[in-house]
Amino acid sequence: MDIHGNVALVTGGTSGLGLASARRLVASGARVVFMGRRSDRAEKVTADLGSHAVFVPGDVTRTEDVAAAVDAARSLGRLGALISCAGIAVPGRTLGRRGPLPLEDFERVVRVNLLGTFNVVRLAAEAMAANQPVDGDRGVVVCTSSIAAYEGQEGQTAYTAAKAAIAGMTLPLARDLARHAIRVVTIAPGLFDTPMVAGLSHEARDSLARQTPHPVRLGRTEEFASLVAHIIDNPMLNGEVIRLDGAVRLGPI
Numbered sequence: 001m002d003i004h005g006n007v008a009l010v011t012g013g014t015s016g017l018g019l020a021s022a023r024r025l026v027a028s029g030a031r032v033v034f035m036g037r038r039s040d041r042a043e044k045v046t047a048d049l050g051s052h053a054v055f056v057p058g059d060v061t062r063t064e065d066v067a068a069a070v071d072a073a074r075s076l077g078r079l080g081a082l083i084s085c086a087g088i089a090v091p092g093r094t095l096g097r098r099g100p101l102p103l104e105d106f107e108r109v110v111r112v113n114l115l116g117t118f119n120v121v122r123l124a125a126e127a128m129a130a131n132q133p134v135d136g137d138r139g140v141v142v143c144t145s146s147i148a149a150y151e152g153q154e155g156q157t158a159y160t161a162a163k164a165a166i167a168g169m170t171l172p173l174a175r176d177l178a179r180h181a182i183r184v185v186t187i188a189p190g191l192f193d194t195p196m197v198a199g200l201s202h203e204a205r206d207s208l209a210r211q212t213p214h215p216v217r218l219g220r221t222e223e224f225a226s227l228v229a230h231i232i233d234n235p236m237l238n239g240e241v242i243r244l245d246g247a248v249r250l251g252p253i
Contacts, residue, residue, distance in 0.1 A: 001137040003232050004029030006080030007073045011060050011120055014041035016194035017144060018085035020221035021228045025081070026052045028229060033073040035060070036086070060086045060116030066123050074127055080134065081232055082124040082141045087113045087162075089196050091155040106158040113162035117143055121173060121184070129180040138181040140232045143170065145188040147243060151250035163188070167241045174239030183238040185231045190245025192219035212246040219246065 008025045012018035013034025022032045022045070032053045034045065042055040056072050058065025073079040090109050092101045121141055128139025145167040152160030167186055174184040191197070191208045197218070200208075209217045227244055231237050 001080060001135045001140055001232055001235065003081060003229070005077070006134070007031045007033065007077045008081040008083060009069055009073045009079060009120075009124055010034045010083045010085065011069075011116075012036060012085035012087060012144075013083075014038050014045050014055075016085070016196070017189065017192065017221055017224045018083065019045060020225040021083045021085065021142075022049060022053060024222070024225035024229050025083075026050070030081070031076050033069055033076065035065075035069045060084075060120050061111050063119060063123070066120050070123050070127050073124075078131055078134075079124065079127045080131065080137075080139055082120060082128075082139070083228055084117050084120050084141070084143045086116055086120075087144065089156075089159050092158065093155050094157050101157070106161075109158035110162045110165075113159065114165045117166055118169070125177055125180065125182055128182050133181050136181060136235055137183060139183075141173070141177070141182060141184045142228050142231055143173075143184070143186040145170075145186050145241060147188050147190045147245050147248065147250060149188055150243075153250060154252070170241050171239045178238075183231075183235070185237050185239070186241045187224065187227055187231075188241055188243045188245070189224055190219055190243070190248045192221060192224065194221060211250070212248040215246055219244065 008030045010018050010022045013022045014036035022034050025032050026049050035056050035058050039057045056069040092105055094101050131138040143166050146163040148156050148160045149164040149167045170186040
């Protein structure tokens with residue numbers, strides 16, 4: 001589907017993978033509604049993206065917030081793409097020095113990463129289903145998983161559970177929405193240079209970069225955005241989880 005002239009909704013759009021995706025889609029001729037909880041970042045992002053971008057503050061786990069973002073997108077034109085990048089990573093071992101991982105910590109990560117993703121998909125899909133097909137598609141949904149879905153590290157039980165569930169629901173989502181001519185594809189990024197790793201020391205970042213066989217570096221957010229653009233453009237990509245990781249396979253530590 002040609003994204004030019006369409007509207008894209010991007011969650012987690014104020015930084016990292018979401019911001020890079022928003023930039024790429026605007027450059028491709030789309031209007032973008034980007035959603036996030038950090039309103040303090042929105043002014044800078046809006047200035048960066050120009051008049052083709054609109055910020056809607058909100059939490060992906062709140063139906064009314066997501067509905068407002070979907071309505072904002074529809075008010076601008078044809079909502080043709082959803083890029084779901086909102087997520088959190090809160091480390092915690094199942095049994096740590098202070099005892100078992102608090103259940104509310106596990107629930108919070110799963111709620112934002114998994115339930116938030118599904119909440120956005122279901123509401124955006126409802127809007128897309130009313131579209132006239134363009135190049136055979138009424139809409140394209142891109143979700144974000146992680147290689148942690150396959151090789152979770154110590155302290156990543158909650159994060160891995162959520163990201164594995166996103167990967168697992170990709171095919172049934174695609175099958176559910178096929179009758180509406182809506183495609184669903186998930187990207188599972190590897191070790192990327194995002195705000196999640198920005199706070200690490202230089203030594204820690206170098207250590208992460210050396211784990212990737214080729215290229216031996218952290219992934220760049222624009223490389224994620226490039227794949228997003230290709231998924232939207234390629235009509236045969238559907239129901240698939242794509243690892244974007246430079247062939248890295250994480251060990252147990």
